[in-house]
Amino acid sequence: MILNAKNQTQMLINGFMSTAIIYSACELGVFDSIKREKNKLNLLAEDLNVDPVYLIKILRPLEQYRIIRCENEVYSLTDMGEYLAEDSEDSLKDYTLFCGRECIKVWMKMYDSMVECKAPMELLGEDELFNNLENDEDRFSTFNKMMSSVSKQLDLEALFIKLESKFSCIDIVDVGGGTGTIIKKFLRYYPQARGTILDLSQAKDAAEEGLLKDGFSTRCVFKEADFFKPLQVTGDIFVLSRVLHDWDDEKSELILKNVKDAMGDDSKLVIIDEIILDSNNPACIKGYICDIQMWVFCNGKERTKAEFEVLLKKAGLQIDDIINIDNGTSAIICKKENVTSYEVGEI
Ligand SMILES: C[S@@+](CC[C@H](N)C(=O)[O-])C[C@H]1O[C@@H](n2cnc3c(N)ncnc32)[C@H](O)[C@@H]1O
Missing domain, CATH: 3.40.50.150 (Vaccinia Virus protein VP39)
Incomplete structure (x- = not known):
């Protein structure tokens, strides 16, 4: 499909939507479950403990992004989807979790920051990143895993x-x-x-x-x-x-x-x-x-x-x-x- 200028602009604007979809699927463990062969909608919903009515909403775009495929109602991971499963070599799951849990909220403060001449994390009332992480084991662990997957x-x-x-x-x-x-x-x-x-x-x-x-x-x-x-x-x-x-x-x-x-x-x-x-x-x-x-x-x-x-x-x-x-x-x-x-x- 050839995109015109308006469509291309819209695609860039909508970037946050794909981040939210992929992040939510990672947080739920969608890709890990599919890998464990919980590969039909109901099996997957049961495994993840979510209502299939909501689950299908994110599975459809994930299929269109070519991250998963669905043949005869059976889901499997594409090469892209493999990178989002926890146990894959060079997995991007921890990186995705960091984007969804930490990055989005600070990035969305960029406009206010420029107007107020303050760093975005300051506007969120956050201390220096590493002081913050020091007091929160879960957040530090997410950061460490993300950093390790980037450095790997x-x-x-x-x-x-x-x-x-x-x-x-x-x-x-x-x-x-x-x-x-x-x-x-x-x-x-x-x-x-x-x-x-x-x-x-x-x-x-x-x-x-x-x-x-x-x-x-x-x-x-x-x-x-x-x-x-x-x-x-x-x-x-x-x-x-x-x-x-x-x-x-x-x-x-x-x-x-x-x-x-x-x-x-x-x-x-x-x-x-x-x-x-x-x-x-x-x-x-x-x-x-x-x-x-x-x-x-x-x-x-x-x-x-x-x-x-x-x-x-x-x-x-x-x-x-x-x-x-x-x-x-x-x-x-x-x-x-x-x-x-x-x-x-x-x-
Ligand atoms: C962006 S990470 C880089 C980690 C690693 N060097 C890598 O490339 O994967 C920055 C590191 O600096 C550490 N750090 C932050 N403040 C520090 C301080 N005051 N003294 C020592 N290490 C600190 C953090 O805990 C974190 O591990």
Whole structure:
């Protein structure tokens, strides 16, 4: 079907409807039930404990979106639907739950925010994102699972090849490492490396559980730490993955300074974040959307290369290399800024 300009506009306007339908189906567990072969309307309704009169209302559009199919009154998942089931490899279910439970309400505050010059989460009376999550185990768990499913998708091989030879023995510190999805990728690639995850106390149980389950508990530890305070660790490689974009420049500078102070002269820092272009560029659409996401949730932002350079310089760091790892997401390899002889001399 060729859409005219009006239809195309309408489709964009209606985006929230598809989010609501897919989210409700995930929250109900529609895709998991279909996968367990509760695949007829009545069986499905019984399994999900909902009235089939309501259930059919969301099954019809899901079929039209090609997320499920229905043949002879039997439902099954399409390739798209498979991604919404809990136990699928690379499942998007946790991401969808986060969108429905958390994102929609803050995104809908965007207009008021602009008019009132306040971040959307402030208008909802919310504290800083991570302070909020700290006091709510369920919300923190939804956030962690979403973050883990996003980070799982990153292919870091190009970064690893550039960074260090495979069998060199290294200490890796993942600052704000959450439940360890990123550091486990490092530890898989570098079989002799040891790892430390630094994060808030609420990430501890899920992180340690994951390390044990994936066989890393002898090579990696979780240490409770606040990255706004001096870090009590040493390491060859420090990682800040999807951390700086959560914070404004002032707070990001403080995090970077604390990391720099923990780095040895030969240590490297790897920042994993989007790099957006100054000029509006179709290649950066993911980054522009993430930029809004960071603003509405935490008053953070995505940055251009020039913005990273300024921030890093203020913290006494400089860029060594940049590797594009996934459609706008980059790994920025940094080192301590060159210390010139007169700075360390006897003056
Ligand atoms: C967006 S998540 C990134 C998680 C992980 N690095 C990844 O890429 O999957 C940001 C992380 O920063 C942690 N965090 C927030 N404030 C912190 C603080 N003051 N000190 C240490 N960690 C903090 C959060 O708990 C969360 O795990």
